[in-house]
Amino acid sequence: MIDTHAHADTRPSEDFEQMALAGMTDVLTLAHDPMKMSSSVVFKDHFERLFDERARAGKSGVRLHVCLGLHPRTRPGDLPACLALLESYLADNNRPVTAIGEIGLETGNAFEVDMLQRQIELGIKYKLPVIIHTPRTGKMQMTREIISILSTFSLDRDSVVIDHADADTVKLIVDRGFNAGLTIQPGKLTPAQAVEIVKKYDPARLVLNTDMSSNPTDVLGVARAAHAMRLAGIYNVIVEAVSTKNAWRIFRLKI
Numbered sequence: 001m002i003d004t005h006a007h008a009d010t011r012p013s014e015d016f017e018q019m020a021l022a023g024m025t026d027v028l029t030l031a032h033d034p035m036k037m038s039s040s041v042v043f044k045d046h047f048e049r050l051f052d053e054r055a056r057a058g059k060s061g062v063r064l065h066v067c068l069g070l071h072p073r074t075r076p077g078d079l080p081a082c083l084a085l086l087e088s089y090l091a092d093n094n095r096p097v098t099a100i101g102e103i104g105l106e107t108g109n110a111f112e113v114d115m116l117q118r119q120i121e122l123g124i125k126y127k128l129p130v131i132i133h134t135p136r137t138g139k140m141q142m143t144r145e146i147i148s149i150l151s152t153f154s155l156d157r158d159s160v161v162i163d164h165a166d167a168d169t170v171k172l173i174v175d176r177g178f179n180a181g182l183t184i185q186p187g188k189l190t191p192a193q194a195v196e197i198v199k200k201y202d203p204a205r206l207v208l209n210t211d212m213s214s215n216p217t218d219v220l221g222v223a224r225a226a227h228a229m230r231l232a233g234i235y236n237v238i239v240e241a242v243s244t245k246n247a248w249r250i251f252r253l254k255i
């Protein structure tokens, strides 16, 4: 199984062991806002930390895949330098970046929209998937706004995950040909809610994750949701698609 959205830098090593025991082989760890991300210097330290985490998770048998980006809750004072820094990592073939993320909108102000657009451009330039955050507040409105921004670009919609989808926004996302991320976490989706969504929508367009962070977290959220799907009688081929195979396709992971 694959957790397609996590913040491994916030979690203890014991969590990776728990995940490995539950059958988790691969985890995407995304850049976020673990501190006040005030400048490109802070972003560089954060990005380096994410690469360092690969060895820590690897000791428990979990492969970490690094995703880099400027989270919409950040407002660095030197945005052009931050974007140049991000691009320098994307251009470095020695340490592959799996996707751009997490990026997105939090309140939808002009700064966030500009930062999102610049990063979508980088995703297109470097042929990388993008993982897009939607906020808790105003989720439907922000999801619409994100889709309208994405629609101004010529891009492969299968390389876009619009994340933290809920029962209302998932239809909007998959109907437009994008992938929807289902976040199994206290306060987001429960395993039972994920079951209902998977029953209703095209399973090829859905991926699971925990968004594990220092906020309330269930590190076994993906495994728990997959288990709930099997108990609900969902075919194994569908459970495998949403918990593993779709992520292989979208993020072009290599064994």
Ligand SMILES: [Zn+2]
Pocket: 005, 006, 007, 030, 032, 102, 211
């Ligand atoms: Zn996140």
